[in-house]
Amino acid sequence: MPCRRSRRRGYLTIDALVALSITVLAVSAAVGLAASAVTRLAQARDRLASVRIADDLYEELYAGERPDGQQSGTTDGRSWTYATSSAATPTVPSVARRTRITVDRRFGPDLVVDAVLPPVPAEATGPATASSN
Numbered sequence: 001m002p003c004r005r006s007r008r009r010g011y012l013t014i015d016a017l018v019a020l021s022i023t024v025l026a027v028s029a030a031v032g033l034a035a036s037a038v039t040r041l042a043q044a045r046d047r048l049a050s051v052r053i054a055d056d057l058y059e060e061l062y063a064g065e066r067p068d069g070q071q072s073g074t075t076d077g078r079s080w081t082y083a084t085s086s087a088a089t090p091t092v093p094s095v096a097r098r099t100r101i102t103v104d105r106r107f108g109p110d111l112v113v114d115a116v117l118p119p120v121p122a123e124a125t126g127p128a129t130a131s132s133n
């Protein structure tokens with residue numbers, strides 16, 4: 001009988017190599033999926049933090065707790081800017097204010113919020129004065 005033993009060894013070697021390559025592919029796919037999930041989670045947290053900062057700035061501007069004009073700063077290591085101006089146009093007078101809030105995001109483009117604010121509340125501009133006639 002010719003070498004049956006060596007043929008079996010050859011088949012076993014091929015089977016072992018196929019099993020190894022399938023295992024390597026499965027592990028690589030699992031690592032890729034885990035990395036993708038971690039990346040998506042980081043992007044979602046970044047988006048949420050940016051929206052929270054913009055929302056806080058908007059609420060403070062709305063309440064008159066922040067000054068109008070151009071301001072900038074950082075919150076939780078993220079830089080932000082805002083600028084307010086009058087919402088009036090040459091044809092439509094208005095006492096409302098227009099604002100643009102920009103928050104730096106770590107992943108993706110900056111978050112930009114354009115909004116219209118009501119006039120500054122009276123208590124934010126100082127005490128009301130009574131006039132007498």
